[in-house]
Amino acid sequence: MTAIEQAIAQIVAEQVALAEKRIMERLASANDRDLSFSETCDYLNMSSYSLKRLCSAKKIPHRVVGSPGSKNPRYWFSLSGLEQWKRAEEAKNYQPNQ
Template sequence: MIGDKAATEFLEAIVDRVAEKLLPTIIEQLKTESIGKPDITMEVHEAAPYIGISPEMLYKLCANKRIPHIPLSSTGRGRPKLLFSSASIDTWKKEQEKMHYKKEDQNE
């Protein structure tokens, strides 16, 4: 079983070297994604440009429940006030990107 022990030690050494190379990059990415950006609450006129769409399109996405938002009751006949979390929008954008991107090596 000396061969098994040598193979295990070899694999552990590879894992350690890969972790040593990648860990600083992973930590930096986590810092910029979670700590670097505070969660901001936005209204339609702020969220639409943040996403890169028109306010009308944002209202349609909300009406069809296609984007995370918080509806507040409206007074009168106007549209309800809608609030958006920047963290939720960022997550939603990443999910949309994954849904609409197919890697070259994926089968249809």
């Protein structure tokens, strides 16, 4: 394979990878939905105390509904955001054998 053919093959591979990434993002967003606080606790198999601490520390993606400083804010979570967060946490905690 000549240098030009190799360059073309590399460019095509890069473009295919980008297109595949865009398609996967669109598919993920099509299946996205919002979860309430209790649904998120069930989904993550986590206590409400632990989830509230993660929200307070801003360590998990969420939205707060209610007036600022409210004593009883409502938390909403995006399913796709939680999936990305779980993958990032797993990657952060994974240490392959050396």
